[in-house]
Amino acid sequence: MTATAHRSPSTPTAADTGSDDLIAVPVRHWGRWIAAVVALLSLIGLVGSLAKNPNLHWDVVGHYLFADLIFDGLVTTLWLTVAAMAVGLALGTLVAIMRLSTNPVLHGLSTLFVWLFRGTPLLVQIIFWAYAAALYKHLMIGIPFTTITFVEFDTNQLLTPSIAALLALGLNEAAYASEIVRAGIQSVDPGQAEAAHSLGMKPALAMRRIVLPQAMKVIIPPMGNETINMLKTTAYVSVIAAHDLMSNIQDVYAQNYQVIPMLVVAALWYLALTTVLSVPQAWLERRYGRGTSRSAHVSPLRRMFVGVADFLPSNRNRKG
Amino acid sequence: MARPMVHAQGVRKHYGKLDVLKGIDLTVERGQVCCLLGPSGSGKSTFLRCINHLEKVDGGRLSVDGELVGYRQRGDRLHEMRESEVAERRREIGMVFQRFNLFPHLTALENIMEAPVRVAKVNSSTAKAEAQMLLARVGLGDRADHYPAQLSGGQQQRVAIARALAMKPKLMLFDEPTSALDPELVGDVLDVMRDLAADGMTMVVVTHEIGFAREVGDTAVFMDEGVVVEAGDPRKVLVDPEQERTKAFLSKVL
Numbered sequence: 001m002t003a004t005a006h007r008s009p010s011t012p013t014a015a016d017t018g019s020d021d022l023i024a025v026p027v028r029h030w031g032r033w034i035a036a037v038v039a040l041l042s043l044i045g046l047v048g049s050l051a052k053n054p055n056l057h058w059d060v061v062g063h064y065l066f067a068d069l070i071f072d073g074l075v076t077t078l079w080l081t082v083a084a085m086a087v088g089l090a091l092g093t094l095v096a097i098m099r100l101s102t103n104p105v106l107h108g109l110s111t112l113f114v115w116l117f118r119g120t121p122l123l124v125q126i127i128f129w130a131y132a133a134a135l136y137k138h139l140m141i142g143i144p145f146t147t148i149t150f151v152e153f154d155t156n157q158l159l160t161p162s163i164a165a166l167l168a169l170g171l172n173e174a175a176y177a178s179e180i181v182r183a184g185i186q187s188v189d190p191g192q193a194e195a196a197h198s199l200g201m202k203p204a205l206a207m208r209r210i211v212l213p214q215a216m217k218v219i220i221p222p223m224g225n226e227t228i229n230m231l232k233t234t235a236y237v238s239v240i241a242a243h244d245l246m247s248n249i250q251d252v253y254a255q256n257y258q259v260i261p262m263l264v265v266a267a268l269w270y271l272a273l274t275t276v277l278s279v280p281q282a283w284l285e286r287r288y289g290r291g292t293s294r295s296a297h298v299s300p301l302r303r304m305f306v307g308v309a310d311f312l313p314s315n316r317n318r319k320g
Numbered sequence: 321m322a323r324p325m326v327h328a329q330g331v332r333k334h335y336g337k338l339d340v341l342k343g344i345d346l347t348v349e350r351g352q353v354c355c356l357l358g359p360s361g362s363g364k365s366t367f368l369r370c371i372n373h374l375e376k377v378d379g380g381r382l383s384v385d386g387e388l389v390g391y392r393q394r395g396d397r398l399h400e401m402r403e404s405e406v407a408e409r410r411r412e413i414g415m416v417f418q419r420f421n422l423f424p425h426l427t428a429l430e431n432i433m434e435a436p437v438r439v440a441k442v443n444s445s446t447a448k449a450e451a452q453m454l455l456a457r458v459g460l461g462d463r464a465d466h467y468p469a470q471l472s473g474g475q476q477q478r479v480a481i482a483r484a485l486a487m488k489p490k491l492m493l494f495d496e497p498t499s500a501l502d503p504e505l506v507g508d509v510l511d512v513m514r515d516l517a518a519d520g521m522t523m524v525v526v527t528h529e530i531g532f533a534r535e536v537g538d539t540a541v542f543m544d545e546g547v548v549v550e551a552g553d554p555r556k557v558l559v560d561p562e563q564e565r566t567k568a569f570l571s572k573v574l
Contacts, residue, residue, distance in 0.1 A: 194374055195421035195480075199435035199487060200411030202404045209438060213425050291424045291467030 060261035064252065065268065073248035074269060080165060080244060081231045087170030088230075089223065092177025097207070099182055110178065117175035123236055125172055129164035130240040165237035165244070173230060180222045184215030216288040224281035228274045235270075245269060323386045325350050325491055325522045326371060330380035333366055340366050342546040343380065348539070353523045355533035355554060358543035359569060364526045367543070368493050371524065372413040373406050384413060384491060411439060414484030418496040420476040422468040428455060428479045429464040432486045440487065447486075454482035458512050474505030478512055485516075492516065494525040530573060534558050542566045 050056060064070055098110035117125070133155035142149035159167075188211050196206035235246035245266060253262040326348035333341040340363045348354040356364040369375040370382055373390030381398075382389055390406050391398040401409075423431050432451035436442040442450075455461050458478035460471075468476050477497055484492060494513065498506040510532050517523060517536050527533060533540050533554050540554035542561070550563045561567050 189421070191417060191419055191421040192423065195415075195417060195423070197407065198372055198374065198410055198413070198415035199483070200407050200439045201435065202407045205438060209434065210423055214423075288425070291426070291469055 057258055057261040060258045061264050064262065064265050069248050070265060073243060073245035076243050077234050077245040080234045083166050084169035084173055085227050085230055088173025088177045091174035093181050095174060095178035096181035096185060100185060114175045114178055117172050122172050126165065126168040126236055126240060129159065129168045130161060132159055161240045161242040164240060165242040176226060180219055184219035185211060187218045188214045220284050220288060228277050231273055231277065232270055322350055324348060325385055326524060327383045331370060331377050331382050332379035333370060333375060333377055340546055344548060346541060346548065348522060348524055350522055351520045352538040353517045353525065353536050354539045354541060355537040356526045356541050356543060357533060362543040363546040364543045365495055368495050368524060368526050371493055372410050372415055411487050412490050414487060414489035414492040416480050416484055416494045416497050418499050420480045422476050422480055424468050427465050427467055431479060432483045436486050451486060454485055458482045472505060473501045474508045477501065477509045481512055490522065492521055492523045494523065496526050498529060528573065530558055
């Protein structure tokens with residue numbers, strides 16, 4: 001005999017009526033609604049007051065947003081970012097491999113490199129490279145301890161503000177990148193290198209074809225951060241007048257005293273560029289994420305649409 | 321009589337003060353299947369890894385097909401070879417690992433093609449055709465485009481065997497190939513190994529599968545604490561052993 005048989009027919013229970021007709025009511029979070037409304041109203045108020053503030057001089061912002069001088073600065077900022085990251089990643093990978101080497105001298109040198117360039121302020125390094133000509137007037141390539149010289153440069157001509165900026169940013173980045181690459185290489189199971197070696201691969205081939213591609217999965221997200229950071233960090237080189245975006249912005253407001261509007265111009269451009277930079281990062285993460293999950297990979301764009309589709313009421317019910 | 325495929329004389333190995341191998345003598349003839357058994361920590365896996373120089377030996381001689389592995393003899397000293405020279409020797413020695421160690425960023429087919437294309441410089445269409453054949457041989461012809469993460473453990477291990485075979489090795493080393501598998505997947509992998517043995521491949525197999533060792537093995541070697549305790553016909557060593565230590569081990573695993 002079952003338990004339900006004891007119940008009188010006049011008091012139907014949930015089980016008797018059939019679960020199809022039941023509707024589950026989620027908890028209503030009134031507090032969240034109130035907080036959201038307060039936050040939105042505050043934001044609207046702030047934006048409104050900024051938009052109407054005559055001291056912000058939106059006309060000045062509009063006038064300079066697409067000015068030639070600003071574009072020239074943008075170009076410098078962009079190539080400086082790309083070149084410094086290229087130098088940083090290439091040199092950083094080399095330093096990382098040196099640091100993982102069993103050769104104590106290479107290991108020591110790479111540790112020293114990281115210690116030096118990570119341990120001193122970037123601003124100090126930028127100014128140092130700009131004034132390095134004061135340390136060595138001439139740079140020459142020749143045979144040490146003899147008077148034989150093949151090429152000789154005037155350091156002042158070689159170390160233009162742009163080159164000094166590139167050296168400072170690139171070397172500093174290499175110190176950070178080397179730690180990221182090292183962590184990436186160390187995250188790969190040692191069994192992978194063993195399998196590669198057991199197939200007759202030489203160490204360099206195993207590193208290039210087997211270990212590094214797997215390390216990329218760990219390396220790319222922080223390197224994406226570094227790239228976005230680098231784009232903003234290039235603003236520091238304005239101290240040596242390297243004609244980047246920030247240098248040119250400062251040149252303008254030094255003359256017209258419109259500091260805030262010019263900073264708005266700078267902020268808008270930096271924001272636009274960092275937004276654009278996050279796109280290749282997502283693409284690279286997908287490229288190197290191959291084979292990591294059991295399901296086929298979905299592009300970020302598609303995932304977003306699927307996510308939106310899940311929110312639509314019709315799909316929600318179907319999922320129910 | 322042809323020279324043996326693997327010949328070990330007094331092979332010693334220590335990690336710091338811990339002696340892992342205390343003088344191993346072992347001979348594996350061409351076309352034979354030699355099964356290494358013993359409790360964990362007995363040194364059987366270490367010995368296997370010494371055969372293709374994934375571990376360095378500290379003493380004794382270890383040769384594969386008459387040539388020293390990882391060393392060159394000058395007078396009474398052995399000089400270690402450079403990594404690139406060792407790599408050359410390893411091409412002829414296939415190895416299968418307990419944890420498969422497939423390359424996760426490559427598909428099953430690409431895993432198998434990688435070494436023939438990059439190391440043996442076979443052109444990629446030939447390598448692809450051979451890889452397809454090898455996949456079919458291990459019963460995974462329809463899994464060519466799957467990544468390792470999309471395959472079961474047993475399937476991964478069979479791909480790993482195909483990957484090792486792609487370099488056309490004359491010797492195959494198996495390091496507990498079924499220990500990381502769910503029990504129902506062990507059979508498929510052992511079947512592939514059985515076929516391989518029937519084709520005349522020389523194999524050294526570290527295993528806990530007593531049944532497999534009895535059935536397929538030509539010799540069984542029981543190791544404990546870095547020495548060979550007993551070696552011989554598996555139908556003798558694993559059924560009616562002479563040594564007490566072997567008896568004690570078998571009574572625990574059977």
